[in-house]
Amino acid sequence: MALxxxxxxAGMEGVxxxxxxxxxxxxxxxxxxxxNEEKKEALLRQKIENMRAQRAKLSxxxxxxxxxxADRRILELEATRDLSRIWLHADMDxxxxxxxxxxxxxxxxxxxxxxxxxxxSTANYEARRFGVRAAMPGFIARKLCPELIFxxxxxxxxxxxxxxTRKVFEKxxxxxxxxxxxxxxxxxxxxxxxxxxxxxxxxxxLRKCVNEETGLTCSAGVAPNRLxxxxxxxxxxxxxxxxxxxxxxxxxxxxxxxxxRKIGGIGKVTEHILRDxxxxxxxxxxxxxxxxxxxxxxxxxxxxFLSVGLGIGRTDTPQVSSRKSISSERTFxxxxxxxxxxxxxxDIAEMLCTDMxxxxxxxxxxxxxxxxxxxxxxxxxxxSEKYFSSSEDILKYASKLLKAELPISLRPTLVSFQ
DNA sequence: ATACATACC
DNA sequence: GACTGGTATGTAT
Numbered sequence: 001m002a003l004x005x006x007x008x009x010a011g012m013e014g015v016x017x018x019x020x021x022x023x024x025x026x027x028x029x030x031x032x033x034x035x036n037e038e039k040k041e042a043l044l045r046q047k048i049e050n051m052r053a054q055r056a057k058l059s060x061x062x063x064x065x066x067x068x069x070a071d072r073r074i075l076e077l078e079a080t081r082d083l084s085r086i087w088l089h090a091d092m093d094x095x096x097x098x099x100x101x102x103x104x105x106x107x108x109x110x111x112x113x114x115x116x117x118x119x120x121s122t123a124n125y126e127a128r129r130f131g132v133r134a135a136m137p138g139f140i141a142r143k144l145c146p147e148l149i150f151x152x153x154x155x156x157x158x159x160x161x162x163x164x165t166r167k168v169f170e171k172x173x174x175x176x177x178x179x180x181x182x183x184x185x186x187x188x189x190x191x192x193x194x195x196x197x198x199x200x201x202x203x204x205x206l207r208k209c210v211n212e213e214t215g216l217t218c219s220a221g222v223a224p225n226r227l228x229x230x231x232x233x234x235x236x237x238x239x240x241x242x243x244x245x246x247x248x249x250x251x252x253x254x255x256x257x258x259x260x261r262k263i264g265g266i267g268k269v270t271e272h273i274l275r276d277x278x279x280x281x282x283x284x285x286x287x288x289x290x291x292x293x294x295x296x297x298x299x300x301x302x303x304x305f306l307s308v309g310l311g312i313g314r315t316d317t318p319q320v321s322s323r324k325s326i327s328s329e330r331t332f333x334x335x336x337x338x339x340x341x342x343x344x345x346x347d348i349a350e351m352l353c354t355d356m357x358x359x360x361x362x363x364x365x366x367x368x369x370x371x372x373x374x375x376x377x378x379x380x381x382x383x384s385e386k387y388f389s390s391s392e393d394i395l396k397y398a399s400k401l402l403k404a405e406l407p408i409s410l411r412p413t414l415v416s417f418q
Numbered sequence: 419a420t421a422c423a424t425a426c427c
Numbered sequence: 428g429a430c431t432g433g434t435a436t437g438t439a440t
Contacts, residue, residue, distance in 0.1 A: 033430050040423095095427095119431040121427080134427075137430040180427050267425050298438070327433060365419080375430080381420055424437075 020131035020144055027140045036375035044269060051277040054296055063291060070290030070306065077307050082225070083246040085315040086199045088186045089221040089229035090169065090206065093238035095182035097124035098216045099161050100151045112149040113141055121153055125238065158182075164214045172206055175317050185226050187317055200243040207241065224251065227313025230264050255311035256284035263308050274305075283309050326361055327369075328352040334373035336409040345398050353391035362389035368401040373409040380405065 028034045058066075092098065096114040101107045101124065111127035113120045117138040130145035142148055162181040169176040173186035188202050195202075199222035210218050217239040221232025224246045235242040244254055260283055261271045274280040278289050286293065286309030294302045307313070328351045332344060356362065366388075367381040380401040388394065 028430075031430080037430095115431085116429095118429055121431080135431085139429050183427075265425070269424060301437075323434080324436095325434065329432060331431065333429090367420090377422080379421060383419065420440085422438085422440105425435085427433095 015129055015131070017131070023143050024131070024136075024140055027143050032373065033375050044272060048273055048277045051273065051296060055277065055292060058292075058295055062295060066295040067291035070294045070302075073294065073303065073306055074287065074290060074310065077303070077310055077312055081248070081310070081312050082315040083248065083251075084189070085187055085224060086189045086192055086246065087223055087226050087229040087315065088172070088188045088199065088203055088206070089223075089226065089233040090165070090184050090186065090210070090218050091220070091233045091237070092165065092182035092210075092216055092218045094122055094124050095161075095216070096122040096153065096158055097127075097151075099158055100154075102161075102215050103157065104151075107149060107151070110149055111145050111147060112151060113138065114151050114153055116150060116152060117142075161214055161216065165210050165216075165218070168206065168209045168213055171209075172202065177317070185229065187315075188222075198243075200241065203241045203243070207239075225311075225313030225315045227264060227308070228254070228311060231258065231262050234262070251311040255309070256282065258283045260286065260308070265304065266308070283311070285309075323359075323361070326352070326356055326359065326363070327367075328355060329369060331371060331411045334409050334411050336407060338406060341402065341406075341410055342399065345402055346395055349391050349395040349398055353389065353394055356389050362387040364388070366394060366397040366401070368398050370402075370405060370408070371411045373411065378405075 097112055100112070100114055107124075109126060111124065111130060111132065113123040113127050113132055115121045115138055120132065120134060120136050120138050120141055122134050123132040123136075123141070127141070127145055127148055130141075130148070132141040132145050132148060138150060158181050165182075166176075166178065166184070169178075169184050169186055172188055172191050175187070177185040179185060186206075188199060191197075192199055192202055197205075203220040203222050207218055207220055210216065219233050219237040219239060220241040221229040221235065221244075222241065223229040223232050223244040228244055228251065232242040232244050244250060259281060260266050260274060261268075263283070266274075274286075278285075278292055280286060280289055286305050290302075290306055290309065293305045297305065328348050330344070330348055330351075335341065364387050365381055365383040367379050370378045370380070372378070382397050382401060384393075384397065388397075
């Protein structure tokens with residue numbers, strides 16, 4: 001059985017999900033992509049089996065030891081709980097699609113997706129009712145919704161509107177953290193205090209202001225930390241908000257019934273592992289099974305799981321760290337023509353070099369990412385003595401890496417690390 | 419340092 | 428017919 005694609009998004013009530021699943025399945029069944037997905041799922045099942053076996057091997061003494069470890073760690077984490085800050089997570093509603101509708105109002109009310117036949121990056125709410133969603137290939141989306149309108153991606157436009165929203169965010173928190181073009185975290189503790197307003201009142205005002213400045217709507221979550229604020233912004237999407245008060249009991253009540261998949265950082269795979277190997281589906285169960293988690297996961301992963309169970313997240317404002325990598329990748333139809341592969345590599349090297357020059361960046365490690373015709377992904381890296389940034393250097397290292405892989409049928413990529 | 423996986427938008 | 432692209436981070440070796 002295939003894994004479910006992604007979170008069911010808002011606006012999907014009263015829709016024939018089974019029929020949609022079947023269309024998605026029928027459309028991709030038998031493809032190279034599908035075969036690769038099945039292979040990955042088999043590996044995941046294997047990994048889960050291994051974890052179940054490890055779990056079964058734990059003696060009563062082990063279990064009691066790790067329970068003690070978990071109990072102590074829970075107390076330590078609880079001691080770090082900070083309820084003094086108010087965080088707001090702002091999330092634009094169907095951002096790219098909404099921007100495109102703004103510049104072409106005739107799209108209003110019609111199912112529409114931003115992207116093309118190979119991939120969709122955003123679907124508006126009308127399209128979501130048909131099961132169309134981000135990260136779905138366009139040709140499948142069109143099967144789900146034959147009248148779907150496709151609009152090509154235009155990052156310049158989205159960047160412009162993103163800047164408008166950021167001017168608003170700045171007024172509430174000059175140090176706000178941009179998470180992407182359409183999402184940001186704001187520490188609104190000070191502004192709440194200065195203006196004697198609640199987090200919810202600030203959120204209402206901010207959303208109204210964003211709407212006036214851009215014509216777009218957004219949703220907001222207000223909570224004592226960023227992890228919770230992010231969960232909250234999704235609750236009353238679109239054009240809504242949700243406030244979680246700075247009260248330990250309120251936080252615990254909220255988090256306990258929450259499915260773990262709602263938490264940022266817990267994706268499809270982690271959800272599957274925790275459910276099938278440990279019977280964990282809600283955040284409360286993270287705490288209840290804390291001993292097992294401490295026994296079978298690394299220190300940092302177990303810590304993350306336990307803090308999720310406690311509803312503890314980051315409340316600090318880290319200074320903006322410099323970027324750690326820059327990459328350029330392009331997927332093309334599979335070929336084993338070596339001359340063509342080198343040509344593609346040169347093109348990507350050129351694009352990467354352009355981006356590096358633009359950012360005034362250079363790197364020491366070059367990673368060549370290869371996608372085979374069967375959708376398998378490989379990476380090969382070299383680290384040089386000195387930093388480099390010229391397209392000649394990039395191509396020199398990349399060619400060497402590619403040469404070692406030939407002969408091969410590829411649809412590749414190129415990455416450079418710092 | 420390298421390879422690969424996971425996650426997020 | 429067709430399943431992205433950019434960045435960060437975790438885990439294992």
